[in-house]
Amino acid sequence: METNLFRYIWQKSRGEQIVVLLIILASIPFNWVSFVVPKRIVNDAIQGGAFKDGNTSTTLMDITLHWPEMLGGGSIHLFDGFQVGQLGLLFGLSFYFLVLVLINGVFKYVINVRKGILGERMLRRMRYDLFSQLMRFQPEDIRSVKPAEVASMIKDEVEPVGGFVGDAFIQPVFLLSQALTALVFIMVQSVWLGSIALVIVIAQAIIIPILRREQLRLGRERQIASRLLAGRIGEIVDAGPTIQGHGVTNYMQSDIAGRLGNLFDIRYALYKRKFAVKFLNNLLAQITPFFFYAVGGYFALQGRLDIGQLVAVIAAYRDLPPPIKELIDWDQQRNDVTIKYEQVVGQFNPDETMVLDEEEDCSNLPDKGEIRLDSVQMLDNRGQPLLSPLSFQVPRPSVVAVIGPPGGARDVFGRILGRQIMSYSGRVLIDRISLSRFSVEKASHLIGYAGQEVEIINGTLRDNILLPLRRRRPSLKPKEPITPQEHRRLMEAVRSGNTPFSFAADWTDYEGVGLADAAELEAHIQRILEVLGCDEDVYELGLDGKVVLPLDQSIIDRITEARKVVAAELSKSKLAGLVETFDPKRYNANATIAENLIFGARKGARFANDTLLAEPYARALMQAEALIEPLVEVGARIVSTVVEIFEGLPAGHALFERYSFGTNFDFEMLKGLASVLAKHDMRSPLDPETERNLMALALGYIEPKHRLNLLDDALRRRILRARASFKAHLPADAANSVDFYDPERVMDGASIRDNLLFGRIGFGISDAGRKVADIMRTALSRAGLDGSLYRVGLNTDCGLRGRYLPARIRLAIPLAQALIKVPQIAILDPSALLATTNKGDEIISRLRKHCAGMTLFLLLGDGSLARDISPRLVFNGSFGVIEDGDSDGEDETEHRTVSPPLRVAEGVEVRQ
Numbered sequence: 058m059e060t061n062l063f064r065y066i067w068q069k070s071r072g073e074q075i076v077v078l079l080i081i082l083a084s085i086p087f088n089w090v091s092f093v094v095p096k097r098i099v100n101d102a103i104q105g106g107a108f109k110d111g112n113t114s115t116t117l118m119d120i121t122l123h124w125p126e127m128l129g130g131g132s133i134h135l136f137d138g139f140q141v142g143q144l145g146l147l148f149g150l151s152f153y154f155l156v157l158v159l160i161n162g163v164f165k166y167v168i169n170v171r172k173g174i175l176g177e178r179m180l181r182r183m184r185y186d187l188f189s190q191l192m193r194f195q196p197e198d199i200r201s202v203k204p205a206e207v208a209s210m211i212k213d214e215v216e217p218v219g220g221f222v223g224d225a226f227i228q229p230v231f232l233l234s235q236a237l238t239a240l241v242f243i244m245v246q247s248v249w250l251g252s253i254a255l256v257i258v259i260a261q262a263i264i265i266p267i268l269r270r271e272q273l274r275l276g277r278e279r280q281i282a283s284r285l286l287a288g289r290i291g292e293i294v295d296a297g298p299t300i301q302g303h304g305v306t307n308y309m310q311s312d313i314a315g316r317l318g319n320l321f322d323i324r325y326a327l328y329k330r331k332f333a334v335k336f337l338n339n340l341l342a343q344i345t346p347f348f349f350y351a352v353g354g355y356f357a358l359q360g361r362l363d364i365g366q367l368v369a370v371i372a373a374y375r376d377l378p379p380p381i382k383e384l385i386d387w388d389q390q391r392n393d394v395t396i397k398y399e400q401v402v403g404q405f406n407p408d409e410t411m412v413l414d415e416e417e418d419c420s421n422l423p424d425k426g427e428i429r430l431d432s433v434q435m436l437d438n439r440g441q442p443l444l445s446p447l448s449f450q451v452p453r454p455s456v457v458a459v460i461g462p463p464g465g466a467r468d469v470f471g472r473i474l475g476r477q478i479m480s481y482s483g484r485v486l487i488d489r490i491s492l493s494r495f496s497v498e499k500a501s502h503l504i505g506y507a508g509q510e511v512e513i514i515n516g517t518l519r520d521n522i523l524l525p526l527r528r529r530r531p532s533l534k535p536k537e538p539i540t541p542q543e544h545r546r547l548m549e550a551v552r553s554g555n556t557p558f559s560f561a562a563d564w565t566d567y568e569g570v571g572l573a574d575a576a577e578l579e580a581h582i583q584r585i586l587e588v589l590g591c592d593e594d595v596y597e598l599g600l601d602g603k604v605v606l607p608l609d610q611s612i613i614d615r616i617t618e619a620r621k622v623v624a625a626e627l628s629k630s631k632l633a634g635l636v637e638t639f640d641p642k643r644y645n646a647n648a649t650i651a652e653n654l655i656f657g658a659r660k661g662a663r664f665a666n667d668t669l670l671a672e673p674y675a676r677a678l679m680q681a682e683a684l685i686e687p688l689v690e691v692g693a694r695i696v697s698t699v700v701e702i703f704e705g706l707p708a709g710h711a712l713f714e715r716y717s718f719g720t721n722f723d724f725e726m727l728k729g730l731a732s733v734l735a736k737h738d739m740r741s742p743l744d745p746e747t748e749r750n751l752m753a754l755a756l757g758y759i760e761p762k763h764r765l766n767l768l769d770d771a772l773r774r775r776i777l778r779a780r781a782s783f784k785a786h787l788p789a790d791a792a793n794s795v796d797f798y799d800p801e802r803v804m805d806g807a808s809i810r811d812n813l814l815f816g817r818i819g820f821g822i823s824d825a826g827r828k829v830a831d832i833m834r835t836a837l838s839r840a841g842l843d844g845s846l847y848r849v850g851l852n853t854d855c856g857l858r859g860r861y862l863p864a865r866i867r868l869a870i871p872l873a874q875a876l877i878k879v880p881q882i883a884i885l886d887p888s889a890l891l892a893t894t895n896k897g898d899e900i901i902s903r904l905r906k907h908c909a910g911m912t913l914f915l916l917l918g919d920g921s922l923a924r925d926i927s928p929r930l931v932f933n934g935s936f937g938v939i940e941d942g943d944s945d946g947e948d949e950t951e952h953r954t955v956s957p958p959l960r961v962a963e964g965v966e967v968r969q
Contacts, residue, residue, distance in 0.1 A: 062218070062398040066225045069182055069554060073175050077168060077227045084164035085234050091157040092242045094150055102147040114140045117149045168231060172223035180219020182554035187211050190405045193497070196477045209287040210401050214280065218401070221394040228387050232380035239380075272334065273392050275327040280397060282320045289316060419502040419569070422881055426453045426488035428474075428912060433483035435469050442935040444469045446483065449939065451928070453488075453881070453912045456905060458923030461916075461932030463509060463888060470932070471916045475506025475884045487882070498528070502569065505875030505883045508916070511867060513859035518598070519851040521859075521870050522582055523565065525878040531562035570879045583847065585876045588903040589869045589887075590894060596834060596843075598866070599850030600810040604803055613803050615840040616812055620800075622836035623813050630832065635825045638816035639798040641780075644773040647817035650688070651756040654679075656780050657797035658807035664794055669756065670749050674788055682779040689743065691758060691767050692751025693734055698765050700731045726750070761820040809846065813837070865893045876907065883908055886916035897922055 059065040067074065101107035107115040119138035124131050141149055188211060191202075240258070293300065293309050300309055429450035435443040444466045451457055461467030472478040473485060476492060485492040487503075495503070505525075513521055539547070543559070550557045558564075565578065572578050586592045604616070627636060637647050644653055651666055662668055669675050679685055733747050743751070760768050784797055796805040804812055813833050818825050837843045859867040868890045875883055885904065891897040901922050905913065917923055920931065929940045 060399065060402055062395050063225060065183075065398075066179065066222050070175055070179055070222070073171070073178075074226050077171050077175070078230055080164065080168055080171070081227070081231045081234055084161065084168075085238060087157055087160050087164065088235060088238050089242065091154065091161055092239065094154045094157060098147065098150045098154065102143060102150055105143060107146060108143055114142055115146055117141045117146055118153075168227065172227050174223075175227075176220055176223030178549070178553040179222035180215065183215050183219055183222075184211050185553070185555045187215065187401070187405050195479045196472075204291060209284055210405075214284070214397055214401050217390075218394045218398050221390055224387060224390070229384060232384045232387070236380040236384065272327060272330050272389065273396065275323055275330065276393050277396055277400075279320065279323045279327060280400070282316070282323060286313075286316045286320060289313065419498050422453070422488055422503060424454075427451065427486075428453060428882070429484075429486045429489075431484040431486065433473060433481055433485060435473065435478065435481045444473070444481070445935040445937070447937045448483075449930070449937075451912070454910050456908075456913045456915065456926055458920075458926040458929040459914055459916045459932070460920045460923060460929055461918070463918055466932040466935045466937065467916055467918075468508060468886070470930070470937070471506065471508055471884050471886060471914065474882070474914060475504060475508065476500050477506060477508065501525070501528070502878070503881050505878055505880030505885075507871035507875040507884070508886050509889060511859065511871055511889075513855050513862070513867065513870060515855065515857065517852045517854055518595070518862065518866065518870075519582070521855060522585075522851075522873045522877055523578075525874050526566045526570065526578075527564040529564055529566035529569065531558050531564060533557060566878075570877070579848070582851065582873075582877065585873050585907070586869070588876070588900070588907045589872055589890065590896060590900050590903075591866050591869045591873075594863055594866050595850035596846055597830065597850070597863070598853045599846035599848070600813075600830065600833065601808050602846075602849035602853060603806055603808055604812055606803070606805040608803070612842075612845070615842055616803050616809075617801070619833075619836040619840040619842060620813050620815055622839055623833055624815075626832045626836060627829070635819055635829055636814050636816045637819060638814075639800075641798065642777070644777055645817055646760055647762075647819050649757050649759055650691075650776060653776050654756075654779055655783060655795060657784075657795040658804040658811070659795055660806035661794045663791060666753075666756065670752055674791065675783075678779060678783055678786070682775060682782060684775060684779055685748075685752065687772050687775065688752045688755040689748055691755035691772075692753070694767055695754045695758065695763075695765065696727050696730045696734060696751070700727050703727075759820065809849065865890065868893065880911065882912045882914075884914045884916065888916065888918045891919075891922070 059068065101115070116138040117140075118136060120136040121132050121134045124133075139145075139149075191207065191211075194202075236258075290313065293313070300306055427450055430448055432446045432448050433444065434446045437443050447470070459467055459470060469478065473481055474492075476495075479493055487495075492500070514524065533547075546559070547557050565575075567573065567575075567578065570581065572581060583592060586595055624638075637645055639645060639656070641656065649666075651669060655664055659665060663672060664675060679688070730747065730750060733743075737743060742748075758765075758767060760766070787795065796807065798804065798815070800815055810833070813836065814829065818829055834843065834846075837846050853861065855862055859870070862870075872885055872887055872890065875885060887900060887904065891900060894900070897919070901915070901917075904915070905926075915923060915926070920929070923929055931938045931940050
């Protein structure tokens with residue numbers, strides 16, 4: 058990016074700047090005339106200067122243009138005007154002055170609006186340019202920056218720079234035009250008064266900037282301290298769970314407190330300097346009226362200055378200090394934002410060798426070729442080898458197994474080939490072209506890399522899998538007429554130097570992966586997930602997806618029919634006992650007490666488990682049905698029993714998950730409750746917080762799951778009575794918060810699983826979930842809804858960093874992203890995914906079959922999965938060893954001599 062702020066502004070907004078400057082020039086005559094009119098009002102109208110020698114009338118609005126002598130002199134008479142008396146002249150000139158005030162106000166309004174729009178457009182352009190520049194960094198440089206600091210720079214630090222953009226050229230010209238007009242007018246009326254004003258102005262222009270230098274230094278310190286604070290907070294937030302786990306929260310709080318104290322000291326010093334300068338500036342500005350009244354009044358008494366001139370001078374001076382003050386402020390702002398701009402741009406302007414090129418050529422390589430590494434070496438920041446010099450070549454297409462422990466040279470090798478690291482020595486050649494010379498787009502088309510890192514963006518599972526295909530720029534010539542809103546968005550994007558392509562458009566590159574339409578793309582996604590062994594997990598996600606009404610009646614009918622098929626299949630397969638259906642007249646033992654109480658699908662947060670006890674209606678209902686004391690008693694028994702069970706168990710024990718009671722298990726909280734209960738006098742009520750915590754535990758209790766024998770028939774009957782009251786008396790404003798269970802209806806807000814089962818799977822039954830899921834899949838297939846279920850699964854929200862996804866799908870996303878774009882070279886590390894299954898051999902076999910025709914590098918930790926792959930590159934520390942595929946990876950194996958096209962070069966260790 059351009060390092061000089063003013064050059065950047067002029068290059069990007071020259072046309073708009075010139076338009077506003079011309080408007081400013083057009084406003085100067087009107088500003089001058091607005092100073093002349095008050096003089097005429099006093100001298101000609103009020104004092105009667107226009108009615109000397111007995112004249113009772115004078116001419117108003119006589120318009121004559123006089124040419125200067127240098128242009129030949131002469132005049133042009135445009136309008137004769139009106140004959141008016143003294144009162145008519147007074148009101149006429151006053152109205153004329155009012156019109157001039159309105160005209161000058163309109164000029165200021167237009168100038169300020171255009172200046173503001175210009176500044177916002179340039180701010181938008183600047184942020185976009187900085188983000189675009191960041192996306193051209195080398196991968197390791199992107200990883201080295203702190204996200205919080207970069208976000209702070211793009212969002213906050215350029216904000217004042219963007220605000221200054223509109224003022225960069227327009228503001229000084231506009232303010233100078235106003236100040237010079239007033240100053241010249243004062244000079245014309247009285248040289249002495251004009252000289253006094255000029256001296257004060259010069260003093261302000263010299264003294265104030267000198268005093269403000271310390272402000273600028275403090276401002277720079279404040280900016281750097283604020284940036285470091287943002288970066289530190291970002292680091293601590295990222296490591297938040299670890300910090301809590303180690304109990305060092307107070308230590309980290311002291312770090313932030315120290316940084317905030319340092320920032321406070323800087324800002325305190327800045328405020329003292331700022332207001333001291335402001336006091337002096339105001340003092341200098343207020344001294345001038347003293348001289349005007351004293352000297353001007355003296356000249357008026359001597360007859361050397363008439364009253365009209367004095368009034369006009371004072372009126373003109375009223376408009377002189379504000380632009381002068383704003384000019385001084387502008388100069389300070391200029392210095393401040395110039396420093397900020399240079400600091401920000403300096404962070405985004407690394408050496409040109411560290412910035413990747415972009416181009417449109419994304420053509421494929423020839424079907425056959427070679428990949429060669431010449432003395433490729435990677436060192437860490439201490440000069441220690443992460444990858445020792447490695448040289449070899451392999452034909453394209455082929456399969457290469459790269460074996461080694463995670464986090465070592467194997468991963469470094471994969472990142473180099475995947476162009477995730479570029480700060481290595483040596484050369485990586487693809488068909489004799491250096492990998493580093495490929496543009497960003499070209500390399501991304503040719504290479505699919507999936508390493509140990511799992512980066513998941515906010516959005517759906519489909520969005521994440523298809524992210525590599527969002528690379529085809531949409532057409533700017535839509536088939537249908539665009540709306541006015543879309544036209545405005547497009548024009549503003551172009552004016553601001555942003556990409557004109559809409560984010561909501563279809564960016565999917567169907568042609569680049571040999572697909573015709575969205576239907577083929579769906580099949581392509583499904584094939585890849587089947588290869589990775591995750592298709593069943595996606596169906597499971599679909600079963601947990603929410604049904605949101607309204608739906609087409611045909612789909613509702615098919616869901617209702619599928620529910621009947623599921624019930625029939627369960628009955629036929631003698632598995633009906635696995636599911637306890639929802640019956641309004643019976644307590645569902647496999648549901649929580651809260652679910653039995655509400656007995657419906659909760660569509661909002663009003664009656665969610667976390668907020669149920671704070672909901673006035675639910676609380677009042679439980680009190681009316683005398684449920685509070687029994688639930689508190691259940692919670693107290695849970696605390697006493699569970700604390701006794703868990704005492705001495707290590708963290709992470711399986712029982713922790715079993716006794717989670719619908720929330721994250723907090724053993725320390727239970728111990729605290731047990732301590733409170735032990736000290737409690739039964740004759741006095743519990744404090745509200747303890748009572749609420751005990752009730753929350755009780756509401757999450759499930760007898761078959763927790764097996765504490767806390768529910769008797771009397772409590773069940775009381776809960777059933779409360780269930781009926783809850784439904785009967787539900788407030789009108791809560792009618793849309795719950796969809797009560799009804800076997801004849803599709804439940805809005807409930808999962809597809811609940812809609813099909815219309816019940817809960819029993820706890821403690823071996824493999825019940827899988828058996829029931831198979832039956833539901835069969836029922837959905839008969840109803841023609843299995844494709845819809847799969848799409849619902851793909852539309853599952855991933856959450857922040859994939860927190861809503863099962864571990865297997867989360868680990869499969871990088872592999873799916875690499876395969877979805879059908880690269881010619883695939884570097885895949887399925888080790889983490891393979892660790893979640895006992896079918897590693899099958900996944901590797903499917904991967905090799907799917908990647909036939911590609912050059913596939915499989916990064917593996919287990920050499921036994923690559924017995925039949927030749928060649929194999931085995932890493933021992935930072936050294937690479939070429940082995941034949943028939944070895945099992947042990948030290949005492951026989952190795953064949955490697956011959957072309959695979960060649961061992963200098964720097965590669967070969968075990969004999």
